Amino acid sequence: MAEVMSLKQAVARYVRAGDRVALEGFTHLIPFAAGHEIIRQGIEHLTLIRMTPDLIYDQLIGMGAADRLIFSWGGNPGVGSLHRLRDAVENGWPHALELEEHSHAAMANAYEAGAANLPFAVFRGYQGVDLPKVNPNIRTVTCPFTGEVLAAVPAIRPDVTIIHAQRADRSGNVLLDGIVGVQKQAVLAAARSIVTVEEIVDDLAAPGFNAVILPTWTVSAIAVVPGGAYPSYAQGYYQRANAFYKSWDAIARERESFTAWMRSNVLHSR
């Protein structure tokens, strides 16, 4: 059963130094507040897993929380580079970052394999490209029925997955609505999970009969954090702060401006 607690308690209890951590949310419902709490608690040596690192991993990487990154597209959507990710890869600042790079299709399949308790994912992909030459975790498997050679990648099994959702009910059942990304798969693939929500309600008021719901017994902890996805968004609650995504380019471009912003907006807030 999911236990409702503060975000501070949830991160302290379920995120440990050296963990494989997935903070998922495909553009929508990115758990920014939880990422900031990891930074405030100074948890380090993490393997960060996310299809699109986005601003939240730019911040975690720039603050030195990550030793390793598993990802498939590392830009600021519609804007340009993630400057802190680039600085870590190009110059080793604040320290070296090991990359395990995939395509979106590979990571989506790998999360699904994790949720399905399979050791690896199989799909049609990576034909004629260079990523398999630099990532030894991209291999092939031969179909036992047709002889077709297919791409294979290991299942993603995070130690802890953290997501943000619109709401939970008082029993701890969680509802996601809108662009639901890979969050259901990422939670079911993980050993532990934390869900931050906009609110806790008496009735989830799920739209239709096939809504994306994580039953309470699949979640470790729930924390109520209104606005916890900002500057990403929560459909039905607030919009994506596209203007902030644009302004991040200038904030993160230099180490000094980045560090100053993190100090006043993350480390010394709350």
Added chain:
Amino acid sequence: MSFTADEIMTIAAARALRDSDVCFVGIGAPSAACNLARLSHAPHITLIYESGTIGTRPRVLPLSIGDGELCETALTTVSVPEMFRYWLQGGRITVGFLGGAQIDRYANLNTTVVGDYRHPKVRLPGGGGAPEIASNCQQVFITMNMSPRAFVTTLPFITSLGHGTGPGSRAALGLSTQGPTKVFTDLCVLEPDPHSRELTVVSIHPGVSAEDVQAQCGWPLRFAEPMRRTAAPSPEELEILRALQERTRRAHGAEA
């Protein structure tokens, strides 16, 4: 009416889309081209963004691949694994749009790295959906501005496959999809030669010379004969595109 190089690139790409197409759309020029087509000659075109939105009809262009606008105006929104497995790998997409930092004469693309992968000079965002868009869509359209640094003889890294090293490359990998069939640039339109698969200039935009095009390409270009001249944007095309971009500017600049 005067127009910019960006506008004619977008308009030329939009014109190539059909009402019956099912498009896998990328952010930037592809998104503008696909929505221009939808708002002009192809009102029934199906636009799909990799965030899971199917049949979306955004009022403004999204900044990200997963803006709320896309979900709110979509016929349906599916999970990301379903998007890549059933819809892309399932062979449901007629046209996939790609861009890149660099392209070679066989329309292979690099969006991963400049320099050595382990010690890069410039680390680019990476492939995202591109490797499987390039292999699984029935055909691929590419939009890119030309420059000698972008149109290069040898790519430092192949992020997504075009026509490999020439005739037979795709088939040898077991691919039956067409790969890149058109490259829309700020100066011209290129298509792979039916026999050599090498990109060939087939249409030059108004006010641009063959020399201008060659000057922005790192390899000696082939030019089709006879050469076509891209039709100048019509006032209607420009009006729809500019109104869309003005709505977009207002929407994304609204808060700071």
